Amino acid sequence: MAKNKTTENESSVTDFINAVADETKRADSFAIAELMEQQTGLPPKMWGPSIIGFGTYHYKYESGREGDAPLIAFSPRASSIALYLGSSFSSREQLLAKFGKYKSGKGCINIKGLADVNVDVLKQMVHDSFTHKGDAHC
Template identity: 60%
Template sequence: MAENKTKETTASVAEFLNSVPDETKRTDSFKLVQIMEDQTGLKAKMWGPAIVGFGSGHYKYASGREGDMPLVAFSPRKAEISLYLMQEPVEKEKLLASFGKYKAGKGCIYIKKLQDVDEGVLREMITATVSYVKSKYGAVS
């Protein structure tokens, strides 16, 4: 079975974020660290070369594939910021209705800048994600 490529590393979150070329994305990324740390009570850590994650949970699918993942995470990509927020689908749709400007992918939400979204709703989404992941996968750290 293939090994999960995205693992927690010891790389510096600040160094990574300071290397983001776009000033708005860089500023938004530092703000996201603050928001996610506030909502989760967990410190930011690098997951792979480009994902900033908070906490860790172990998942196991019916197929037998298993691994570790951050509870919540984001990545400042070239075109937009990817938010990794796993939620119960009905709750997710309810929150997204008042979130602001975004695009939804299969496993993430894409935003251009924090100014485009409602910070209060983002905070609710982060809290909902932590609750959902804990209920779905059990113990997390």
């Protein structure tokens, strides 16, 4: 079975964010990292080369594939910032209705930047997703 490429590592989150070329996206990434750290009480960690995650859980599929993943995460991408918040916390749809401009991706929510979204709603989504995933995987 193939080894999971997206694993927690000791790379510097600060160095990774500082390397983001777009100045606004870089500032937003630092702000999102701080917001997620405040909401989770956990420090940011690099997962693979480009995902910043908080917390960890172990998963195992019926197929036998298993591994570890962050409870919540985000990644500054070329055209957007991907927020990995999970899709099954109970307040998700209600909060997304008040969130602002976003696109749903496979397993993530993509935003252009913090100026396009309601940051208070983002805080609540991070809190609710983290609490739900933590409860489900502990």
